[in-house]
Amino acid sequence: MSSDFRPYHMQKAYGTDWLEFVPTHWKIVRLRHLVTCLDGKRVPLAAAERGKMLGPYPYWGANRIIDHINDYLFDEELVLLGEDGAPFLARDKPVAFFSQGKVWPNNHIHVLRPRDSVQPAFLAYALNCVDYARYIGGATRDKLTQSQMKALPIPVPVDSEQRAIVRFLDHADRRIQRYIRAKERLIELLEEQKQAIIHQAVTGQIDVRTGQPYPAYKDSGVEWLGEVPEHWEVGPLKRFVARGPGAIKAGPFGSQLTSAEMAGADYKVYTQRNVIKHDLDGGDKYVSSAKFEDLRAFEVIPGDVLITSRGTIGRTALVTKGCRAGILHPCLLRVQVDPRHLGRRFLMTLVQDSALLPRQLAFLSNATTIDVIYSDTLANVLIPVPSREEQRCIGEYLSDRIGILKAATSSQATRQIELLNEYRARLIADVVTGKLDVREAAASLPEIDPLDVHSSSRESEAHTSVSPHAAGAALFSPHP
Numbered sequence: 001m002s003s004d005f006r007p008y009h010m011q012k013a014y015g016t017d018w019l020e021f022v023p024t025h026w027k028i029v030r031l032r033h034l035v036t037c038l039d040g041k042r043v044p045l046a047a048a049e050r051g052k053m054l055g056p057y058p059y060w061g062a063n064r065i066i067d068h069i070n071d072y073l074f075d076e077e078l079v080l081l082g083e084d085g086a087p088f089l090a091r092d093k094p095v096a097f098f099s100q101g102k103v104w105p106n107n108h109i110h111v112l113r114p115r116d117s118v119q120p121a122f123l124a125y126a127l128n129c130v131d132y133a134r135y136i137g138g139a140t141r142d143k144l145t146q147s148q149m150k151a152l153p154i155p156v157p158v159d160s161e162q163r164a165i166v167r168f169l170d171h172a173d174r175r176i177q178r179y180i181r182a183k184e185r186l187i188e189l190l191e192e193q194k195q196a197i198i199h200q201a202v203t204g205q206i207d208v209r210t211g212q213p214y215p216a217y218k219d220s221g222v223e224w225l226g227e228v229p230e231h232w233e234v235g236p237l238k239r240f241v242a243r244g245p246g247a248i249k250a251g252p253f254g255s256q257l258t259s260a261e262m263a264g265a266d267y268k269v270y271t272q273r274n275v276i277k278h279d280l281d282g283g284d285k286y287v288s289s290a291k292f293e294d295l296r297a298f299e300v301i302p303g304d305v306l307i308t309s310r311g312t313i314g315r316t317a318l319v320t321k322g323c324r325a326g327i328l329h330p331c332l333l334r335v336q337v338d339p340r341h342l343g344r345r346f347l348m349t350l351v352q353d354s355a356l357l358p359r360q361l362a363f364l365s366n367a368t369t370i371d372v373i374y375s376d377t378l379a380n381v382l383i384p385v386p387s388r389e390e391q392r393c394i395g396e397y398l399s400d401r402i403g404i405l406k407a408a409t410s411s412q413a414t415r416q417i418e419l420l421n422e423y424r425a426r427l428i429a430d431v432v433t434g435k436l437d438v439r440e441a442a443a444s445l446p447e448i449d450p451l452d453v454h455s456s457s458r459e460s461e462a463h464t465s466v467s468p469h470a471a472g473a474a475l476f477s478p479h480p
Contacts, residue, residue: 010025041111057102176423238379247336250328250375269283269287275307300325309374
């Protein structure tokens, strides 16, 4: 990208990591001289209050719009800059936003009114290039105080150059975002295809051994499941687990296992992070031998299927031989199957990959959104159960089909989105810090971007398979 534009002829040293050199005719100005801080006019609203004020105006949190309400505090051009909780150290994620029109910011985002010496949109771009590492503090989460914010050094070209930079970057950003949306849509389509493949297999719509429907079906007795192969069983999960108490077991109550007690050194505490990251060896939560004995009912042993039960629910992991002795964290469930009837991998597919679990949990919990799985609820989830041989074949079939989808397309698209976001962040930084002179490029841009007129189907058609490098080369072409 850098080779497509000339650098400025004359540079002067400034000396910070992100502003090592700037064009000689640019100024470096502390933020306090460029804006008026309006933080004193912010008013936070609790979720319950906002629920009574639903409307069209954005209600801003630390780095995003978190609600829309029927009133506003400001109606002007502003720059909103995260105060605490914003991703200050993630260089490809924005922390500053150019706001036009009616908004209500809360107390987690600074409200800045730019003065005449700086264009609001240029300032937002510049603030997203700052190296905030030396300016943020905070004991529990990153915080940019008013005093540190006002000390930020900002590169400031003349007004006409600021306008050219904004024109250029707005044009580039629109095109990059188009490519990203096309990739995201591709990922959505692949996820839909994946869900369809899984649903067909685990509900018996096809016999994965032949690729054809089964010869005979029966009514499952469950409205959302419909018909299943005649020889399959359908029943609550508790029918297919090991005999005896504790086969479906939730982790201990928080009062039974405090944070202080998880600072021991003898027995591992298996946490949500272990399951979500597919890393049962990692983590630093341990309990003493005495505490382990006290909580032995929550012991984790090889063959257990672990399920995340709070927040990020329904993720699974299989405890294998060689895993350390330990206990469940309060945010996990343990299932011990009866291997004569139910395979562990098949259960994990039903829980984590199919749509059967969330649909039933919502029904059994009488709720539209679920953020907790209780052991009694999980025990009563109805599942289709083919023979163990068919379960094995379904597992192999899904491994092959889903693996092909991930390897060929979904993983590539995800990586390309990452690269495009990195490319966008680098381009903005190179332009607003004066590494690239884009004045001529900005002047040559069309008043109306052809892609703004001919988007939708052409965008999807042309961009779903384009590489980040090709996208970068196409960003500034005057023709689609």
